[in-house]
Amino acid sequence: MDRKKQAATVPSGIEVRDGAKGATIRIQFMYKGVKCRETLKLPPTKANLAFAARLRGEIINAIEFDTFKYPEYFPDSKRAKVFGHIVTTHKMADLLQAALAGYEQAVANGTLSPTTLIGYRKIINGHLLPEFGMERVRDITPARLRNWIGALGVTAKAARNIISPLRSVLDDAMNDGLIEFNPLDRVALKKLLTQTSEKSTYEVDPFSAKEIAAILKHGSEQESNMYQFWFETGLRPGELIALDWSKVDFVHATVRIDANVVARITKGPKTAAGVRTIELSPVALEALLRQKSVTWLMGGRVFLNPRKHRPWEVEQQIRRTSWQPLLKxxxxxxxxxxxxxxTYASHRVSSGANLFWLAQQMGHETTEMIIRHYGRWIPTTGNLAQHPSASKTNAS
Incomplete structure (x- = not known):
């Protein structure tokens, strides 16, 4: 195409420039009394020239309504600084490392649990830094995030855990003026995870009465005491480890649960419902009475590591040194x-326990979790889930 013919087809305010690497398109517009020229790295095809014309019209309209921000249209332009606009070149690695330092300080201040920090550190070092570390925060787009999330290949819960610290970092970047919006806010996350995430393979797989009997038969004295009590109370592992003799009421056959051991740190339960007084069955009480002769005089924790005669530190310690060998x-x-x-929950549900009572025993705020995980064991006769007057529990 000759020059005259080309000029006739180029829209007003648009020009074609010949360079060493080929022809490109340049947009011209007036901003704050200054004539601005910005190059688009696009070949001057008919479609690209039409796009440039539309872009110029959008810019002129934004200037007229005083909403034009130079970095949004031309993030690499030097003119953005001339007009007082912030041009950020912050790398995601800097923001992620800063977030990690903030989490570490929160643990030191006692406002974040060490376990949560461990999880965030694994996510940041294992997922976010390798994926986004070298990118500029302003270059993280919704489309980029959709592609990444869709390819994670994990369950929806795991994906949300991975996304959580990233969302926090991007929120901080937006609040600090580094970006105009959080790109995650423009990702239909629920729909995307439904379409792309893996289904969890974890399932409730309770032990039968015969299996429980075999486990208790082959355990040492302290193991049998601990597992008998555990099967009869359904405590979370950290709650069992944290159980102190001062919380046991033999007169009323109850135990107060108000502590949880996580990553060797003793703290309160995660929710208000986790602080509770649980009722002990005769079988649970029997296990405690036997254990009383072993650790009562030592004071402190009810169940100890029989190998070291010291309190259990983490659930993994029980699993490796006691549980796995015992099942074998x-x-x-x-x-x-x-x-x-x-096992505790499913056995209680199948025996007709009141679901509201059971939710309280297990430290749940409502019966939703009970019905979701153990609904298949609810007896088909009657409607025990709806009637608080239903029998609390039958014999264990």
């Missing part, structure tokens, strides 16, 4: 220790 000796198919809690 008993000839019982392996399931993780948390299935003890599921």
């Amino acid at each position: 000796r008993a000839g019982v198919r392996y399931r993780n220790p948390y299935q003890i809690r599921h």
Whole structure:
């Protein structure tokens, strides 16, 4: 195309420039009394020239309504600074490392649990820094995030855990004026995760009465006491580890649960419902009475590591040194220790326990979790989930 013919087809305010690497398009407009020229790295095709014309019209309209921000249209332009606009070149690595330092300080201040910090550190170092570390925060687009989330290949819960610290970092960047909006806010996350996330393979897999009997038969004295009590109360692992003799009421056959051990740190339960007084069945009380002769005079924790005669520190310690060998000796198919809690719940539900009472025993705020996880064990006769007057529990 000759020059005259080309000029006739180029829209007003648009020009074509010949460079060493080929022809490009340049937009011209007036901003604050200054004639501005910005280059688009696009070949001067008919479609690209039409796009440039539309872009120029949008810019002129934004200037007229005083909403034009130079970095939004030309983030690499030097003119943005001339007009007093912030041009950010912050890398995501800097923001993510700053966030991690903030989490570490929160742990030191006692406002964040060490376990949460461990989780955030794994996510930031294992997922976010390798994926986004070298990118500028302003270059993180909704489309970029959608593609990344869709390819994570994890469950929806795991994906949300990974996204959580990223959202926090991007929120801070927006509040600090580094970006105009959080790109995650423009991702239909629920829909995306429904379409792309893996289904969780974890399932409630309770132990039968025969399996429980075999486990208790092959355990040492302290192991049998602990697991019998655990199967009869359904405590969370950290709650069992934290149980102190001062919280046991033999007169009323109850135990006060108000502590939880996580990552060797003793703290309160995660929710208000977690602080509770649970009723002890005769079988649970029997296990405590036997254990009383072992650790009562020592004071402090009810259940100790029999190998070291010291309190258990973490759930993994129980699993590795006691639970796994015990199941092997008993000839019982392996399931993780948390299935003890599921066993307690499913057995109580199938025996007709009042679901509101059971939710309180387990530290849930409502019966929703009970019905969701153990609904298949609810007896088909009657409607025990709806009637608080239903029997609390039958014999264990």
